[in-house]
Amino acid sequence: MKVVLCDTNETVCRLWRQLLQGLSPYSARIHHGELCEAMKELESGQKERDTDNGAPGTKAVGNCSIAIVSPGNSFGFLGGGFDLGIRDYFGGVPFEGWLREALHCSYSPVGSVKAIDVTSYSRNLRNNVKYVVYTPTVVAPCRSLFEASRAVRTGYEPVFNATWSALTGTPKDVETLVMPGMCTGYVGVPASVSCKSMAFALKLYLLENDVSEELKNVLIMCFLGYPFKPFWAKECMKECELLGIEWEDLDKFDVKVDDIDRLLPFNRPCPTV
Ligand code: ADP
Ligand code: NA
Ligand code: NA
Numbered sequence: 250m251k252v253v254l255c256d257t258n259e260t261v262c263r264l265w266r267q268l269l270q271g272l273s274p275y276s277a278r279i280h281h282g283e284l285c286e287a288m289k290e291l292e293s294g295q296k297e298r299d300t301d302n303g304a305p306g307t308k309a310v311g312n313c314s315i316a317i318v319s320p321g322n323s324f325g326f327l328g329g330g331f332d333l334g335i336r337d338y339f340g341g342v343p344f345e346g347w348l349r350e351a352l353h354c355s356y357s358p359v360g361s362v363k364a365i366d367v368t369s370y371s372r373n374l375r376n377n378v379k380y381v382v383y384t385p386t387v388v389a390p391c392r393s394l395f396e397a398s399r400a401v402r403t404g405y406e407p408v409f410n411a412t413w414s415a416l417t418g419t420p421k422d423v424e425t426l427v428m429p430g431m432c433t434g435y436v437g438v439p440a441s442v443s444c445k446s447m448a449f450a451l452k453l454y455l456l457e458n459d460v461s462e463e464l465k466n467v468l469i470m471c472f473l474g475y476p477f478k479p480f481w482a483k484e485c486m487k488e489c490e491l492l493g494i495e496w497e498d499l500d501k502f503d504v505k506v507d508d509i510d511r512l513l514p515f516n517r518p519c520p521t522v
Pocket of ligand 1: 255256257258261282283284285320321329330331332333334335386387429430431432433434435436437
């Protein structure tokens with residue numbers, strides 16, 4: 250799966266660019282601007298590709314494979330932030346009602362994720378989106394949730410969790426996932442905090458099978474500040490050695506000051522394009 254990071258916020262995009270340096274554009278791309286523009290580009294790219302294949306228009310909308318992350322609230326209202334961009338993209342207010350029906354108008358806790366199949370809606374609009382990956386980042390946007398004195402629990406952790414939920418909760422038939430800065434709007438997490446967590450989640454996710462699930466778990470515990478060794482699989486030590494990760498000081502990792510590359514493989518196999 251390829252990820253398109255899309256945000257109107259210039260600082261967010263600049264930090265993504267810095268932190269994701271070296272990633273292949275086939276795995277992650279950054280779009281500084283409005284969601285609707287990013288979608289136009291994506292869709293025209295897809296049309297060209299279909300035409301290149303010599304079969305223009307044969308790709309049924311039902312087989313399309315774009316998904317958009319909604320950094321929503323727990324009730325499915327789409328009246329602000331990136332969600333408003335999603336609502337506009339789907340033609341306005343009626344989409345909000347449709348989505349809320351699809352969620353049975355019920356409460357979805359922060360941290361949960363639901364991939365809503367929007368094919369029936371997309372078909373009428375002739376766009377190519379298959380899912381909205383609904384990932385609430387706040388119960389309701391009453392106030393900012395970030396506290397500088399508790400940056401890990403109120404910033405790094407919720408952003409990592411929302412990003413990881415969105416990435417892992419996206420169905421396997423998705424080719425391109427469009428995602429904004431998570432918690433950088435109404436939730437009020439500073440761009441520097443959010444982008445670091447997003448970059449770590451994304452890099453870890455894109456390693457796929459190059460790193461074992463058990464080692465990913467160890468690295469996540471360290472990133473989030475829960476280095477609980479009884480949960481660490483023995484085999485991970487050897488794997489770290491092979492990958493060029495320093496096992497000895499993993500537990501001392503401090504997300505507030507340390508570089509995320511300390512938790513990522515140095516001897517990474519070349520990405521296959
Ligand atoms: P959260 O509630 O998680 O903070 P928001 O939707 O308020 O989510 O903001 C998430 C990010 O979306 C912010 O960084 C903001 O700059 C960006 N954003 C808001 N509207 C748009 C849009 N129409 N196109 C692209 N990015 C947007
Ligand atoms: Na939100
Ligand atoms: Na939003």
